[in-house]
Amino acid sequence: MNLFETSRQVTVLGAGMVGVSCALALQAKGWSVTLVDQQAPGEETSHGNAGVISRSSLLPFNRPGLWQNLPAMLLRPGPNLKIRPSALSHWQWLWRFLWHAKRSSFEVTTVALDGLIQLSSDTHRAWLKKAHVESRLRDTGWLWLYAHAAAFESGAASREVLQEFGVACEVLNAPSLQALEPHLAPAFSHALWVKDAASVDNPRAVVKAYVAQFLEAGGQLVQSKVIALQQQPSGWQWVNPDGGVHWTPNIVVAMGPWSECLLEASQLQNNFKVNMGFERGYHRHFQPVEGVRLGRPIYDLSGAYVLSPMKDEQGADILRMTTGVELAARDEGSNLQQLECAENAARRVLPMKSAVPGSDWLGARPTTPDSRPVIGEAPNAPGLWLAFGHQHIGFSTGPGTGVLLSELMSKEATSIDPRPFAPQRF
Numbered sequence: 001m002n003l004f005e006t007s008r009q010v011t012v013l014g015a016g017m018v019g020v021s022c023a024l025a026l027q028a029k030g031w032s033v034t035l036v037d038q039q040a041p042g043e044e045t046s047h048g049n050a051g052v053i054s055r056s057s058l059l060p061f062n063r064p065g066l067w068q069n070l071p072a073m074l075l076r077p078g079p080n081l082k083i084r085p086s087a088l089s090h091w092q093w094l095w096r097f098l099w100h101a102k103r104s105s106f107e108v109t110t111v112a113l114d115g116l117i118q119l120s121s122d123t124h125r126a127w128l129k130k131a132h133v134e135s136r137l138r139d140t141g142w143l144w145l146y147a148h149a150a151a152f153e154s155g156a157a158s159r160e161v162l163q164e165f166g167v168a169c170e171v172l173n174a175p176s177l178q179a180l181e182p183h184l185a186p187a188f189s190h191a192l193w194v195k196d197a198a199s200v201d202n203p204r205a206v207v208k209a210y211v212a213q214f215l216e217a218g219g220q221l222v223q224s225k226v227i228a229l230q231q232q233p234s235g236w237q238w239v240n241p242d243g244g245v246h247w248t249p250n251i252v253v254a255m256g257p258w259s260e261c262l263l264e265a266s267q268l269q270n271n272f273k274v275n276m277g278f279e280r281g282y283h284r285h286f287q288p289v290e291g292v293r294l295g296r297p298i299y300d301l302s303g304a305y306v307l308s309p310m311k312d313e314q315g316a317d318i319l320r321m322t323t324g325v326e327l328a329a330r331d332e333g334s335n336l337q338q339l340e341c342a343e344n345a346a347r348r349v350l351p352m353k354s355a356v357p358g359s360d361w362l363g364a365r366p367t368t369p370d371s372r373p374v375i376g377e378a379p380n381a382p383g384l385w386l387a388f389g390h391q392h393i394g395f396s397t398g399p400g401t402g403v404l405l406s407e408l409m410s411k412e413a414t415s416i417d418p419r420p421f422a423p424q425r426f
């Protein structure tokens, strides 16, 4: 029997929400865990998101109907989706992503994501409490806002799916929306209040609180860049930029948008290539006008932004505006056009002070062709475990990913069906 099959020692690469969740869940099962990141924990994608944890996220972007809407999306691109020429470097992802916009894939993906989201929500609640930061969670749902009746009608298919899954929602007309969020301008004819949803007031602070919990329970945190992995007769080595090698019986790659390129650099993709794409998104912070507040994140569908009430690192109130999708190469420089459009739209519905200087941020949602994260052991590479590709919902689904991975690694019965997430599907 190989060491990786008996040893309960593991190194987790990447300290975003997904890696930290894997570390916590493995530690809870008695594994001795080292967490490695080139930065402090929670400084990348898991920092910049909108902090929404919602069952409505079971709906992937590539769904039936996408093909019919595609010509209009390409000919008259709206603020929701910008495509830059460098996106073509990921044409294989794009093609496969579109190919999965069919009923059969949609059915598997929605069921799988719903299971992962529910497992994650329960786990988040338990961990927030354990880390003494449960006050960061707001159980007030989130709002999808429609400017006119035709926009509301175009969302009927999504609402039907949410109903099928029993996601608690309430349709609001303009007066009931006004009663719920009195500071919003009367710019919306309808809203969907997704009640099976919560949000946090500072995603980075939550990741850091989970890491503090992990360290308190005896976990190790190492700050180092990882440039390659090497398979050993027994176990794995990860390599740092100085050529230093670090042996471990088991390794988890949870480096979000950087995961697949580490596998490529390590020439570990013989029988396995995910073909990841990057749905980039921006954020900008605003100081709220005194007395003006939102009780929950809002998603303005025509303005193509989410506005989330949050706290900055000093505990002051801020509004974080996040944008729709920009398809581009992961590392291409930023283009502020989408942010500017979103800001113009947001200012029409909520009074806000000026943008917080230096707050502009760009991140890349790491997306697999079928919109399902990769969770499980890499094919033909015993001891190499994968947890990446969480697209728009990795902040919410990190904890469920950690629980599922820890069950698979501990050879236990799993809380949810692992097959839709298995790396073998690629």
Ligand SMILES: Cc1cc2nc3c(=O)[nH]c(=O)nc-3n(C[C@H](O)[C@H](O)[C@H](O)COP(=O)(O)OP(=O)(O)OC[C@H]3O[C@@H](n4cnc5c(N)ncnc54)[C@H](O)[C@@H]3O)c2cc1C
Binding pocket: 013, 014, 015, 016, 017, 018, 019, 036, 037, 038, 039, 040, 041, 042, 043, 044, 045, 046, 047, 048, 049, 050, 051, 052, 053, 224, 225, 226, 227, 254, 255, 256, 257, 258, 279, 280, 281, 282, 283, 322, 323, 363, 364, 365, 366, 388, 389, 390, 391, 392, 393, 394, 395, 396, 397
């Ligand atoms: C605009 C926007 C809004 C979003 N809103 C939401 C939301 O409301 N709810 C939600 O659930 N999700 C949301 N998401 C998605 C979510 O943020 C991501 O799915 C999630 O953060 C991915 O987490 P991760 O741990 O996989 O990646 P990351 O958080 O990016 O972590 C990867 C880690 O790997 C480290 N790393 C990278 N390369 C190396 C290396 N070579 N060596 C060592 N370490 C390395 C990085 O430093 C980083 O800490 C949003 C994303 C964006 C962009």
